Amino acid sequence: MKKIILILILFLSASWAQNLEINPDTGLIIDPDSPLVEANCLACHGSNLITNMHASRKAWLAAIRWMQDSEGLWEIEPEDEEKILNYLEKYYGEKYDTRRRIPLAILLQNKTH
Numbered sequence: 001m002k003k004i005i006l007i008l009i010l011f012l013s014a015s016w017a018q019n020l021e022i023n024p025d026t027g028l029i030i031d032p033d034s035p036l037v038e039a040n041c042l043a044c045h046g047s048n049l050i051t052n053m054h055a056s057r058k059a060w061l062a063a064i065r066w067m068q069d070s071e072g073l074w075e076i077e078p079e080d081e082e083k084i085l086n087y088l089e090k091y092y093g094e095k096y097d098t099r100r101r102i103p104l105a106i107l108l109q110n111k112t113h
């Protein structure tokens with residue numbers, strides 16, 4: 001029985017992790033469009049700025065426009081920009097899509113008083 005539970009836990013955590021692979025050279029999640037992102041986004045700074053952002057698509061676009069306006073980021077073909085935004089939204093999107101914390105009942109379960 002314990003073995004079954006252990007296997008189940010391993011299986012669940014593996015599927016939660018979605019088997020996302022990170023490019024060890026750049027620190028970005030590997031995907032068909034990651035080379036495009038790496039080519040356009042890592043010339044001036046490391047990927048940590050990107051991986052720490054967790055922004056909505058709108059905020060990603062604003063960040064790109066800001067860098068284009070004041071930091072020397074070049075114009076990106078609309079087609080490529082679309083792909084870059086899709087990538088950023090998918091892997092480095094908003095962490096929480098709700099302002100609600102988890103239900104109080106669950107939050108308080110572990111408290112002993």
Ligand code: HEC
Pocket residue numbers: 040041042043044045049050053063064067071072073074084088
């Ligand atoms: C031409 C240079 C350049 C390129 C290319 C570039 N950036 Fe930046 N980026 C900057 C500079 C400069 C900053 C400000 C760094 C700092 O605050 O020290 C920055 C900051 C950022 C930040 C942090 C924003 C914040 O509010 O803290 C993110 C996220 C980011 N860049 C993402 C990207 C993405 C995504 C791309 C590709 C589309 C990209 N960058 C390409 C120059 C660039």
